[in-house]
Amino acid sequence: MKLIFEKSVKGRKCDILPKCDVPATALPEGLRREVAPRLPEMSETDVSRHYTELCKQVHGVNCGFYPLGSCTMKYNPRIDEEAAAMEGFTNIHPLAPKSTVRGALEVLDTLREDLCEITGMDGMTFQPAAGAHGEFTGVLLIKQYHDSHNDTKRTKIIVPDSAHGTNPATAAMCGYQVVNIPSAPNGCVDLEELKKVLGDDIAGLMLTNPNTVGIFDENILEITKLVHEAGGLCYYDGANLNAIMGVVRPGDMGFDCVHLNLHKTFATPHGGGGPGAGAVGCKEFLKPFLPHSALMDRPGRLQVRAFMGNFLVCVRALAYVMTLGREGIPEASTNAVLNANYLMQKIKGTFTPAFDRICMHEFVLDLSQYEKETGVSALDVAKSLIDYGMHPPTMYFPLIVHEALMLEPTETESIESSASSMSLAKPIRSLCTMRRITPRSVVRTKSRRRATRSCATPLHDRPASNL
């Protein structure tokens, strides 16, 4: 389809503003823009149709099954959107007097209380704007803690080789050297490998549990104990919290701080890649190190972005937690785990699970043997699913499984969704094998790595005269 710039017609516009009712003030000469920005010139009809055309080329959770492992693509309730669009939330200034934003503070306080209870933490900040941002905030808590004890020899963070790529990148952003430890054959932490690297140079451990292959690490208490005994702190990557809510809490596993992805576990929409929110919870002793806004709140503390964070995302999360409540939160997790196990059970006659055992909310298929036998890769299978109108699973992650496909159905899918995806598995397997790597989507995008430009050149030049 055409780019928006190619639909632009010189002189076309939307009438939005009234005429200015005060005398004009000219910008001093040396400060003026020389050439007007070449933005599109469109009627409102043009704009509406352009974005509708774009919208038709997007696959959302509302379009169909979205078993993207590690991303928790659950249904995003509309009531949450309605709440976040209420004028009493959208039209309040972050620097308005506190007495005029009591409702907003109540939203944050209530959500904080609820999420602390779910995670077993004592304090929480909503300043981080995303999961990776939450990780950064969490590891900064660890760093401040050691610094406050003048413990400067702790320069390393332990990250298992099954971790999300953000974990080591976060450790590096916090000035730590990353110590990678290999996983045990079952994908869990290898206790012997852990013991080998523990010492007084370790600041902490970053871990997600259930881990990235969808298995709950049964040695978790031993792991966190060992790290604590070495003087390190334990950071919980909340990416996989959807498996365990109301059943077991990171705080009770021995973790000191945790980040949550409100856009995964608490059903706020992903928005095609944000905005999300990465709430960070911590135990009592880390609370003095939580970030604050210098302008809103108190100077002298660290902060990871301006103001309070992605507040309107927090409103959505609160609507979700209020809806589910005491019984609904564990029900969501149990059914996420049930759905994953059912799907794995049904699919394993066709493709091979990397770990054939009860899984948590997600599982990984290992297509390496299949690939060896037929030449058909995980990529081919994933792209074939697109031809059948389904969003592919996560591919080639975690790195410890070769030819990996990672599936996370979530609790909001029905048994029918599983059935329809399973009914695809066999034909896709035989089709791919037969065609030897020619599903249509793969053919269509063969040259997809050769990006040539990152910006369009708008089609017409405009003179500076209209400024």
Add this chain to the structure above:
Amino acid sequence: MGSYVPSTEEQRREMLNAIGLSDYRELYRDVPESMILNRPLDLPEGKSEMEVRNALRKMAAENTVFSTVLRGAGAYDHYIPSIVKYIPAKEEFLTAYTPYQAEISQGVLQSIFEYQTMIAELCGMDASNASVYDGATAAAEAAAMCRDRKRRVTLISATTHPDVINTVRTYCYGTNDELVVVPMKDGRTDKDALKALLNEGVASFYVQQPNFYGLFEDADELGEIVHAAGAMFVMGCNPIALAIMKTPKDSGADVAVGEGQPLGMPIGFGGPYLGFMATTMKNIRKLPGRIVGETTDHDGNRAYVLSLQAREQHIRREKASSNICSNEALCALTAGLYMATMGPDGMAEVANQCMAKAHYLANELCKLDGVKLRYEGAFFHEFLLDMPKCKEIEHALMKKGILSGLPYEDGMLWCVTEKVAKETLNEVVSVVKEVLA
């Protein structure tokens, strides 16, 4: 209790049986018994949709929605066209994930590509990324991208938004790098102090344009001073001002960043907002975050993909310059949509009206006894007034449904946008006059 689980009890049983389990608890058999939470969560009971709506309406009603907002300081109350509110609420845009699977995500990818192009245009730069969290983190990421092995120190002007300074300080703390705040003189960056602080260890200098006090900095000269010392020049710009203001590129900036909230996002108690980042071709590989590129598919048709991914954390892991992943895509879509709706003339009109109305209010208030501009010189849509009784003024205006300027440093920092009519500005002046009488 509300629930979004579609499986009936019978279906759940059927699934359990298929797995060969008899009880839900067995799903969690890897979890050590001692750790299992053997009590219900201490949360209220779940509610129906109607109850949730009512409860949240009540909370929303406890906030005061001012009919006029004269407070900016990083969150700007601009008019948001109806279509800009409506389109991002389409469920496909709202509920899709990051466009990793290009074949099924062309709509999101193209919207980001168009956004990038518009931001690059606005800044006069060659390339933009797909966004970062907000303006403050954009400044911090820009500082990180300017550092190399030898040059580690970041300089930032004292005339920058306090939250931006503190965020950059936090990121510098993370990597154990030094941040030095360059003092100000008469509300602008002190050029002599800047010169004195520059040396071979300095990676970059950041200035906000217009600055926290609303004043235009002498960006061209600051850029020359910074470049003469071999450091990079980063400008944090207001995107509305950019419609009429000299581009950061023309002022010599190597990296242009800013808070994208004014481009169609509500003030929303501080978020979600949008950080934009643009730079020259020379530095494109140092840009953090997603970048969408254009390519052709097998049939020669134009297509869009996530590009230059070798910079990013999922490939480089601990060697990546940032851990940032996808972040504010829907806000980027909103910003692109806003700019397309306003067009070049509309954007310039917003900027010109903001500036005209801010000057009108400043002039009128300064006619009152005891009120004067703290700093002289050209300003955009914010200005700091020395005036007595700031708290009383705030209170008196609040009673009229008007949020006053921000009481700050014993004065008041005012902001006027295109939304405020002359009539209202006159009302503000008479209320202030009354308080000061």
